[in-house]
Amino acid sequence: MDPLLDFEECVKDSPDFRLKLELFETDVSALESQLDKVMKLCGKMVEAGQAYSAANQLFLTGLAELSVYNKKDSVISNCLNQFNQGLQEMVSFHTMLFDQTQRAISQQLTNLCTQFLPQLQETRKEFVRIGEDLETAAVKSAQVSRHKAADAERASHLLLATRKCYQHFALDYCLQLNTFKTQQRVDILNSVFSFVHAQFTFFHQGFDLLRDLEPTMKTMAAQLSQLSTDCAAKRKDLENTHLLVQQRDASGEPMVSPCPDSDDIIQGYLFKRSRRKSKTWKRCWFSIRDNQLIYRKSHKEDNMVLFEDLRLCAVKSLENIDRRFCFELLSVQKCCALQADSEQLKQAWLSALQGSIDLAYRTEPQLTQPKELLPPLCGGGGSSPGPPAQRRPVLGVALRGPGNLRCCDCGEEEPRWASINLGVTMCIECSGIHRSLGVHLSKVRSLTLDSWEAEQLKLLCLLGNNVMNQIYEARCSEEGRVKPRADSLRAEKETWIREKYVERRFVQRSSGAARGEKDEAGLRLYHAALAGDLVAMAAALAQGAEVNGSIGEEEGRTALIGAAVGGSLSACELLLLNGANVNHRDLRGRGALHAAATAGHTGQVCLLLKRGANQYAADERGQDPLAIAVETANADIVTLLRMARMNEEMRDSEGVFGAAGDDETFQDIFRDFSDMASHDPERLSRRQFSRGGEEEEEEKEEKGGGGVLNSVEKTSE
Structure with a gap:
């Protein structure tokens, strides 16, 4: 053990003590530099280790994703999962090692430096300052004349006081240096010992972990050997199948046939003529599914519906153009020219399209459907088609409304479209015109393709074409206008619909100023809404009442x-x-x-x-x-x-x-x-909750259940 500073020598303040003190201070400064270097290097090592752990964690995340990708293969999935768990524990061990290293080296040595060195520096400053004061006092005392007794006495007293103060600071300084010298040996050894113990624990845990994985590794080695054998056999089988298919289909003629593993009736590539540029054709993937003609422009794009309902389409061969193997689909709203790669494919598509149309007509739902097949009450109400069992009853219920068996605007039979905010049914051509008006005037939905909520279907039955036409066509005869027929031109129908719903030209107006009339209509709308009078509400809205007007x-x-x-x-x-x-x-x-x-x-x-x-x-x-x-x-x-x-x-x-x-x-x-x-809204009234459960069940049995169909029938009556 290195000798420490002697307190007796400190009091004497001999040259030997001063020399030894200087050596002590130099040693402390060198030790401080070494400790600072060790702590910096430890910090870099910990940072590198943390980066290594982070990279390991990313690698294990990749393995986990690979395991999910191969979840159908139990052998690969089990292997990756077990190895991933073991490696994950190893990463945790690494993380603990770096944490313990940081505590063992950085924190302990930092505590040593921060506990002693700042105080040593402050004490040394005072020691040096008092030493200079002692030197000055000694010089002054020596220079006083013997004939000046008073000055000599003051100088002697000042020298004595300064010497005592100097001795006090010198002893404190020596004590702190000796304490630091003693403590640093313990802290340094303890720090290094903690670091080595952390390394020992890390490798011991790793050894135990890998020893636990040894049986699993042996099992997986056997599985890997079997997989290698199976893989070689499978590759040989694939090569043989490839050769057979290559020899069988050497002609290169594409085939189109029914798809047993898909909902599609038929699928394959066709050329589609652009509607804007008649000379532009694009090759797309077509299929027939759920009575719709669907196509995809490329594998990166989603399916798009070309014709929503093939029952409204006609298909025929197209012979009056230069391109070969062409055919055409026509509906009320649009037509589309398509081209196959050969005459055989063209005939296959023509047969499939016509067969799909015929089948759709044969299986078209009747106007009356059991209430068990009603659409969901909380459905999204969007335009995406739902399952056929949910769509079928809407048409039958909707057409029971007053006048709903014919289009509200042209009178065509069997309408398949409706406006949910106006409460009317319409044919496909009039529905296209209604869509062009904007959803703020008419929200159009299909009665066969879209899902409907119960209250929307009720409105269609409670209002209906007869009621709404009495409102929107009240002054038709006064204006001298004749309603278009089903065979009228589209332009004539479009003019009529715009006059009827946009301009509201035929709505019965009350006399008075325009502003007063709107306020009066708004008041009527409020009172009708309060009373639940739907017909009066529809009339007030038609007369210009602001739906969000404050009363x-x-x-x-x-x-x-x-x-x-x-x-x-x-x-x-x-x-x-x-x-x-x-x-x-x-x-x-x-x-x-x-x-x-x-x-x-x-x-x-x-x-x-x-x-x-x-x-x-x-x-x-x-x-x-x-x-x-x-x-x-x-x-x-x-x-x-x-x-x-x-x-x-x-x-x-x-x-x-x-x-x-x-x-x-x-x-x-x-x-x-x-x-x-x-x-069954009566069950939600407050007075129902006070009655017993048996009475409620009896009432329910007397009513015979209920449903959208029953409630609509009851309200219509």
Whole structure:
């Protein structure tokens, strides 16, 4: 052990002590430099190790993805999973090793330096300063004349005080140097020992881990040998099959045939003529599926529907153009020329298309369908076709509305399209004109291809062509206009539809100024919505009533809030389909959802939530719809609002890692409430909850179930 500074020598302040002190200070400075170098190198080693661990983790992530890719192959999947788990533990061991290294080297040595060195530097400054003061006092004391007794006495006292102060700081400085010299040996050895112990633990854990994997590796070695044998046999079999197919199809003639492993009736390549540039043809992949002609321009693009319903098409050979093997499909709205690669392929496509059309007509759904096949109540309502069993009953129910068996604008029989916000049915040609008006005027849907919600289907039956034509064609005879027929030109039909729905030329107007007439129509719309009078609401909308107009006499309420107060689910749906703002609030800060919750109308709450009503909006009392439902003790509305809020919070918290759709439990509960609101609204009234369960079941049995079809029939009557 190196000798330490002697305190007795320190008091004497001899030249030997000064020399030894200087050597001590030089040694401390050198040690500080060495410790700083070791800590920096340790930091670089830990950073490199962490980068190594991160790279290892990325590699293991790649292995995990490879395992998922091969999940159908149990041998590869099991092998990758087990190796991945073992390597993952090894990465964890590495991470722990680097953490322990950082604590062992960096933290311990840093603690040593920060605990002693700053204090040593401060004490040394004071020691040097007091030493200089002592030197000055000694010089002054020596220079005082013996004849000046007072000055000599003061100088002697100052020298004595300075010497005592110097000795005090010198002893403190020596003590700190000796303590640092003693402590640094312990800390350095402890630091290195902790680092080596961490290495020992790491390699020991790795050895135990690999020893546990040894039986698995032996099993996998046997499997790998068997896989190698099977792979060689499979390659030989593939080469033989390739040779046989190559010899059989040496002619290169493409074949088109039914597809047993697909829903497609037929599929293959055809050339399609551009509708804008008649001389431009593009080769696309075509198929017939679900009574539709579908094509893809390339493998990178999605399927596109060329003809939505082949029953509305005719197919014929095309002989009056220069290109060979051509045929044509025609519908009411468009025609399309196609070209096959050979006469054989052309005939195959002609037969498949005509056969698909004939089959579709033979299997077309009847106008009456059992209620078990009704469309889902909470369906998306989009234009994407659903399963045939869900689409079939819509047509039969819709055509039972008054006048719905013929197109509302030209009178053509068996319409297959409808406007959900106007509540009318129409033929395919008139539906195309309605689409051109814009969705703010007419929202067109197919009665055979699209899914429908129960309330939308009810509107189509409650309003219908007869009722709406009495409103929109009231002044037709006064204007001297004649309604077009089914065989009229498209231009004539388009003029008529624009005059009828855009200009509203034939709607009965009330006398008075235009502004006053609009305000009066808005007031009529509000009162009709409050009473649930759909016909009066449709008339008010046709006469120009603003669907989002505030009624000053009713505290700034809109018609939608009035419908929510009145409790008519169909009135709410009609207003929403015609652009009503679901989140408008009156002068008291209450919206339609507040009104429905206050009145206890569960069906309206369900509908408004589906249409995006803000369930967090607070009224002037600071109450949101949930607080109102709790205050009125309506258990069903509280359940709906809490489930909707929970579903929204879960969707927000999951973010990009969440599922694409909403929570299934929430959707099931929502579907049950929607079903009850549409089919059996009496069960949702507040007075029903006080009765016993047996009485409710008896009432349900007396009613004989229910459904969209029964409820529509009951309402139509």
